[in-house]
Amino acid sequence: MSATGWIKDRLAGPSPGAVPGTVTGTWPKTSMALPFIGMLLVLALDWFSATSLTVEPALTAVPALAAVVSRRTWYPLAVGLATEAVAFLLAWYNGVLGQSVHTATVLAIALVAAIGWVSATLRVRQEQALADAQLVAEVARRVLLRSVPDRLGCVRAAVHYAAAAAHASIGGDLYEVVNTRHGVRAVVGDVRGKGLAAVETAAAVLGAFREAAHQEPELDRVAGWLAVSLDRVLHEGEHPGVEEEFVTLVLIGVRPDGSVEIVNCGHPAPLLLSPGAPARALELPETVPPLGVLDPADVRPPVQRLTVAPGDRILLYTDGVIEARDHRGAFYPLAERLPYCAVGSPAEVLRRLHEDVVRHVGHKLGDDAAMLLLHHEPVQLPHQTTTELVPTA
Template sequence: MHVLRRLRMHCGLYGRRDPVLLSPVLLTLVIGLLAVFTPQDVPFTRLLPAAPALAASVWSVRATLTLGVVCLLPVIGFALAFSDMSALYTAGAIGAVTLAAAYASHLRLQREHTLAQVRAVADATQEVLLRPVPRRIRNLEIATLYLAAAPQARVGGDFYAAADTAHGLRLILGDVRGKGLPAVGVSAAVLGSFHEAAYDAPDLGRLARRLDTSLARYNVDVPAPDGSERFATAVIVEIPPTGTQVSVLSCGHPPAVLVHRNTTRSIEAAAPSPPINLAELVGSEYHVQRIPFAPGDLLLLYTDGVTETRDDQGVFFPLTAWTRATDTTSPPAVLELLHQALLRHSNGRLTDDIACVAIRNTPRQEPW
């Protein structure tokens, strides 16, 4: 028992009930009990090398070696006491497997350390790119959601940002063409330009032109490996400090959803505006819409990963209908419910990055 207690301490198992971490100890106990309570001609001890081999996948080098010694000593003692040569062969196998398992544990820990560093860098990159958006600015309540299609991903081609300017709150949410690290670079170029231009551009049209110019320069400085033209779709929103209207500019992006009193509708662009970095190809006219945004209204911005989420039959997620059936306009609650609904609709298999921003014009009488 003292040896098992030391093993648990080496592996950090006290206070933890993860059966995977305990599996090498349990395997050792099961094989040991079988060896004791079965006839001697049934050599269950030959299975003992499996215990340190299993420990290498979940334990440290020291703990793996300790378990190997725990398995090795009784077998050597039995072999010497009864002059059993087969037991000595088993002891040799345990020793060899233990050394190999310890080396495998060392390699695993090195990879885990490297992966932890990579994740830390990715987290820092995400914080730089997707700066935290305040939960509240004046009478506006704001919530954000970012879901990566890859379970271990931290950054991607979807982006959002907010700036509290003299013109009011300006937000951008968009989706870069492509995936992976090249898409992250394009996102960084767009967001860097937005954080600078949002404060001095007199209107959303000129803000969009600044973003277009910046991304065009980035394309020249960092050409795509395949020679393709990088671009991004985006929706830019301006909510003035006072008033009950919101300005929306959609640069080739899916329409925002507005919950206004008892109605829910998509804000379809009355006239098309070019995606960012495609103004020279499809025209440089930007069309801004102004829509009512009364106290209690909710505006939902999203990337196409939401509406292109499919179920097993290939049916797209019905965002507008889902929003209409949702009985809350609290931004954090709406995004949490949306996250759950997307996972249910896709059976937990999201195939694209997803970014959402929900903004609610709160009634002034609400206490905060």
């Protein structure tokens, strides 16, 4: 098995839908009968025609249709040969074998069949190149944006990510959740801009967070660590747009006792949803600029502390969600819609939210959108039973 095939097998999951590394949207196999249906229509038109004019030139469209409906490069040539046979049959039936109209039709069919073969060959190569690019993008996404387990310590978690770039699986948004000795820690951020530069910046921030979250006991110092790493990456080598590059992000830590710490650097405020209550934005009284704006030594964001109860949910998201507009230009009301979508597991909640945003917009989102939901659900330890030891005589 080739390396590409091995990767495709590993990426192929049990869930329905397109498998990374394949091209979707092709014609069904039954469409390969369309060229022959076209031949029959031309024959019927010629048979029932009340005039002496031949409709043989209409056969030139048959091999062109074959090149459209099939990805097999040999199919336009095979249909072209069959069409030539039908053209000779019509010319014999109409008595125009020696006339210029028949000669021109035969040459046109051969030319269209050859062009169809070239077109099908080029299309197959382009589709394969696109499939390879999608496969690489999916591999990069799974390496950079790792899947989130359903259970991490005292929380259940789920993530939903949608990249705005066509045929891409990754953009400038980032997320990560880790279980550390300091509790469960998560980050959601948004890199200014798109393209490879944004992906490079996101990778640097995520790499630094995965290390700092375990090492730093204080959440504000984790933000300082990220600021130092981001500054180093932006100023090492040739990074485009270094003077305008910044990252908005929010850090959160959840401990088993329900104590929560939040650090926000220029990012939309998380939403807290308690059972039976409206969603509440966890706004900080002090506005902190995004990372990359200040010198790393000046990054000292305040820490917001609160306590959540079992069953409370905290939603972290990027501006691609709240800045989604409908046809009238109205933004998506996330805080209002969240309670109506918060039914079921965290993954189901995010799926309903994404579908609701898409319905609000009416089409695919035009910006990267990431959502991370943390559901505080401490693990219930079984009650320990003690056995009284009775001394034996």
